[in-house]
Amino acid sequence: MKDTSKHQGLRNQLAKLLAEKGITDKKVLEAIKVIPRHLFLNSSFEDFAYQDKAFPIGAGQTISQPYTVAFQSQLLEVKKDHKILEIGTGSGYQTAVLVAMGAKVYSVERQNELFKTTSALLPKLGIRAKYLSFGDGYKGLPDYAPFDSIIVTAGAPIIPKALMAQLKIGGRLVIPLGEDVQIMTLLIRKNATQFEKHEFGDFKFVPLLENKN
Numbered sequence: 001m002k003d004t005s006k007h008q009g010l011r012n013q014l015a016k017l018l019a020e021k022g023i024t025d026k027k028v029l030e031a032i033k034v035i036p037r038h039l040f041l042n043s044s045f046e047d048f049a050y051q052d053k054a055f056p057i058g059a060g061q062t063i064s065q066p067y068t069v070a071f072q073s074q075l076l077e078v079k080k081d082h083k084i085l086e087i088g089t090g091s092g093y094q095t096a097v098l099v100a101m102g103a104k105v106y107s108v109e110r111q112n113e114l115f116k117t118t119s120a121l122l123p124k125l126g127i128r129a130k131y132l133s134f135g136d137g138y139k140g141l142p143d144y145a146p147f148d149s150i151i152v153t154a155g156a157p158i159i160p161k162a163l164m165a166q167l168k169i170g171g172r173l174v175i176p177l178g179e180d181v182q183i184m185t186l187l188i189r190k191n192a193t194q195f196e197k198h199e200f201g202d203f204k205f206v207p208l209l210e211n212k213n
Contacts (some may be wrong), residue, residue, distance in 0.1 A: 001043055003036040010050035011037070018050060018070045025074040031100035032070060037063075040091040041126060059111040061206055063091040066151060068203060070097075075174045075200070076149045078103050079098050083130075085144070085166065087137035088153035088208065092118040096127045098151075105129045106144050108137045109211050137208060140166045147171060154208035155182040164195065176205045 014037075015029045038049035040063055045055045047066040054062045064072075072094070076084065080102035089095055091108035096117075098105045107129055109115040115134040122129055133141060137152070138160045141150060145166035152163070159175055165171050167189045176182030184200040 001041055001046060003039065005049060007038055007050070008033075011035075012048065013051065014050045014066055016141060021052075021067055023067070023070045023074055025070075025077075027069050027078060027101045028073045028097070031073070031097045032066060034100050035093065035096045035127075036125070037093055038068065038184075039105060040093040040096070040121070057091045057114065058117075059113045061090055061114060063093050064205070069094050070198070071203075072151055072153070073097055073101065075184070076151060076172055078149070081190070082148040083144075083146075085147040085150040085152065085163070086140060087140070087150070087163070089118050089132060090153060092122050092129075094151070094153055095122065095132075096125070097131050099127050099129060104134070106131045106141050106147070108133045108135050108141060110135065110137055113211055129194050138162060142166060149173065150175075152176065152208060153205070155179070155205035156208040158164050159185070159187065164189070179207075 004067040011033045015032045038046045041049050052065050052067050054065045057063050078101045082103045084103045084105050088109040089107040095105050095107050115157045119132050140162045146168040149172040155176045171189050173187040174187050181202045182205050184203050186198040
C-alpha cells in the first residue's frame, strides 16, 4: 500500500473534523495529518481508514477511532522530547502520533502477534519509537522510569499502582477506567504521594489484559 495525495486529502479532512469535535492542540492535529492511518490497517479497511471509527486489527484488538487517539494525546500535553510510556502498542498508530508530536515513546504490548507485526511496521514507515516491549502492561517499564506521561490504550478496572509509581512529579497519566464502558481519567502527580484526578466522560475500549505471559 502506498501513501498518496488522496490519502493526504482525507487526513486533512479528518483533522478538520477532529477540530470541529473539540480537539484544539495543534500538535495533535498536525500529527493526524502526517501519520498514514491506512497503513496501520488491514488493506480491506483502506477505503475507510480516515473515517472517525475504530477497526479490528487482529488478536481481538482494535485500532482506536481517531477522535479517541486525538483526545488522549491532547490530555497528555506532549512537549518535545517528553518521555512517554504507552500501555498497549496495538497497531502502532497511537505510538506514531506521539512520535510525530516529538515524544520519546516507550511502548508495551501484551499480544505477541501484534507486537511482532508492529515492531516490523514502525521502522518501515520511518517511525522511531525509543523502545517497544512485549510484556504485561500492568507492570509498566520500571527500568525506564520515571516518565513525563503515561497513556493506557485499553480499558482498565483499576489504575495500576506500578504505573502511578513510574510517573514523574507533575506527570500526567491518561487511562480509560471501567469494565463495559470506560470513563477517560487523567491523573496528575502532585508529589510523592498525592495525585489530582480529572474525569472526561465515557469511551469504549477493549479490556487491558494482564498476567498472560
